[in-house]
Amino acid sequence: MNERPTRSDEELQRLLAHDSSEPPTALDDRIRAAAREAVTGVGTSARRRRRWQIPAGIGIAATVLLAVLVVERAPEPTLPAGGQASPPVTTSPSSIPTPQVTTQYRAQPMREADAAREASAAEALQDTACENAATTLDAGGLRVCVSAGHLEISSLSGGECHDSLRLIRDPGQVSIAAAANHIAILIDGRVRWQIRCADGAWQIDAEATSHQ
Amino acid sequence: VTGPETHIAAAPAGSAAADDASDDALMLRYRCGDANAFDALYGRYRMPIYRFFRRQLPGPDADECHQEVWLKLINGHRQYQPRGEFRAYLFTIAHHTLTDRHRRQMKHAAAEADADIDGIADPHSDPAATADGEADAERLQRLIAALPVAQREALVMKEMAGLSIAEIARITQTSEEGVKSRLRYAMQKLRQAWPPAGTTG
Numbered sequence: 001m002n003e004r005p006t007r008s009d010e011e012l013q014r015l016l017a018h019d020s021s022e023p024p025t026a027l028d029d030r031i032r033a034a035a036r037e038a039v040t041g042v043g044t045s046a047r048r049r050r051r052w053q054i055p056a057g058i059g060i061a062a063t064v065l066l067a068v069l070v071v072e073r074a075p076e077p078t079l080p081a082g083g084q085a086s087p088p089v090t091t092s093p094s095s096i097p098t099p100q101v102t103t104q105y106r107a108q109p110m111r112e113a114d115a116a117r118e119a120s121a122a123e124a125l126q127d128t129a130c131e132n133a134a135t136t137l138d139a140g141g142l143r144v145c146v147s148a149g150h151l152e153i154s155s156l157s158g159g160e161c162h163d164s165l166r167l168i169r170d171p172g173q174v175s176i177a178a179a180a181n182h183i184a185i186l187i188d189g190r191v192r193w194q195i196r197c198a199d200g201a202w203q204i205d206a207e208a209t210s211h212q
Numbered sequence: 213v214t215g216p217e218t219h220i221a222a223a224p225a226g227s228a229a230a231d232d233a234s235d236d237a238l239m240l241r242y243r244c245g246d247a248n249a250f251d252a253l254y255g256r257y258r259m260p261i262y263r264f265f266r267r268q269l270p271g272p273d274a275d276e277c278h279q280e281v282w283l284k285l286i287n288g289h290r291q292y293q294p295r296g297e298f299r300a301y302l303f304t305i306a307h308h309t310l311t312d313r314h315r316r317q318m319k320h321a322a323a324e325a326d327a328d329i330d331g332i333a334d335p336h337s338d339p340a341a342t343a344d345g346e347a348d349a350e351r352l353q354r355l356i357a358a359l360p361v362a363q364r365e366a367l368v369m370k371e372m373a374g375l376s377i378a379e380i381a382r383i384t385q386t387s388e389e390g391v392k393s394r395l396r397y398a399m400q401k402l403r404q405a406w407p408p409a410g411t412t413g
Contacts (some may be wrong), residue, residue: 012402015352016371019313023262023278031282035250038286039242 137175235298243289254282257302260373264306267356267368269313277313281306303375307365314361314393355405363398366391 177184177191184191233241241249261281265274284305285292292301354408356364365384369375370391377395381388 009399012399012406013371015348016356016367018349019263019267019372021263021266024259024275027275027279028258029316031258031286032251034283035242035254036247037285038289039245039250045291124309156322166372 218240234294234296236294239289239292239298240294243292250286253298257299259307261302263372264303264368265310267353267372268310268361268364275315277306277309280309284309300379300383303373303379307383310365351406352402355402358405359398359401361396362386363401364395367388367398367402369397 030101175186175189184194233249235253235256238249238253242253258278262274262278265277266275269277276410281302285302342394354366359367362384366380369380369383370377375383377391380386380391384391386394
């Protein structure tokens with residue numbers, strides 16, 4: 001048998017540990033840019049380039065408030081008079097819990113109590129009002145403003161909770177389905193974005209945002 | 213705000229705070245929207261992850277896999293749960309990425325991925341390389357590339373990325389004894405295939 005001297009483990013380990021290869025700079029830049037884009041968004045103003053967060057307490061309170069409003073509004077008609085375009089149809093997606101309430105883009109009669117609550121937040125809403133929005137929807141303590149280019153979400157509490165989703169095409173009919181810890185934004189009856197309450201913060205479903 | 217991330221203050225990349233922060237703290241800050249925290253985290257692991265692939269795949273494939281790992285981390289950063297195991301978490305992504313890549317390669321060249329080292333083990337079978345004084349690094353790269361996949365991956369994780377046996381076992385879903393065995397065989401094959409200089413003639 002031909003026995004040859006062999007290298008020691010230490011020598012091999014030293015050789016193995018020696019590696020000077022580095023990722024190309026362009027690759028580094030692409031990854032860092034993707035990371036930045038994932039948390040800051042694209043084409044948004046500096047004011048809106050913040051991580052989407054709403055304190056859980058505010059979220060819960062807003063949901064409770066919404067539930068109260070819905071109970072009070074329940075007996076009232078929700079459809080507009082004939083002759084107008086059909087309101088958007090909100091469907092319950094099978095992949096998410098059935099929403100407790102649906103808010104649609106239609107002006108609905110408001111009771112005085114509702115109006116008072118809304119008025120009390122008017123000042124805060126000034127800051128979150130969407131400029132040039134074609135559609136504005138309020139649900140679950142959130143304000144959603146839809147325009148041709150993008151969709152903005154703000155907290156009705158007036159805090160620094162807002163985010164913006166870029167729309168590639170015309171948003172079409174927009175509606176919102178809200179549940180206790182879950183808001184679904186539907187375009188033409190199909191769920192496009194889901195906003196959930198997880199780990200104490202509201203989060204926009206990242207998967208959904210990538211399939212506009 | 214009651215979420216854990218809300219207690220993490222943003223800090224500029226490269227600052228002392230970013231340098232000293234734990235991996236988990238940086239991930240939580242990134243979850244909070246602090247892109248600089250990602251930069252700090254990327255600075256820590258860009259080379260280990262890149263070299264993990266570079267040792268096992270050709271250049272373009274290594275680049276692609278490297279990017280894939282980080283994009284997976286970026287896309288899933290909101291699901292990350294801080295448990296003090298970020299490095300293992302990151303290498304688990306790398307392991308799965310590498311496994312997927314091997315599967316795809318196997319469809320095209322079944323025998324290549326698991327080629328045995330015997331074919332190139334004897335330095336006499338490659339006299340040109342010896343005569344030209346082939347650089348140690350290049351020769352080592354070839355020998356590592358010829359190891360069976362599981363042995364090669366364990367070797368790279370242990371000797372190049374500095375992961376512990378326990379971490380490797382968890383990442384590759386193997387027993388610690390299994391990892392030790394793979395490492396033992398890998399080192400043995402390298403020793404046999406690569407005798408010290410001056411002993412090959």
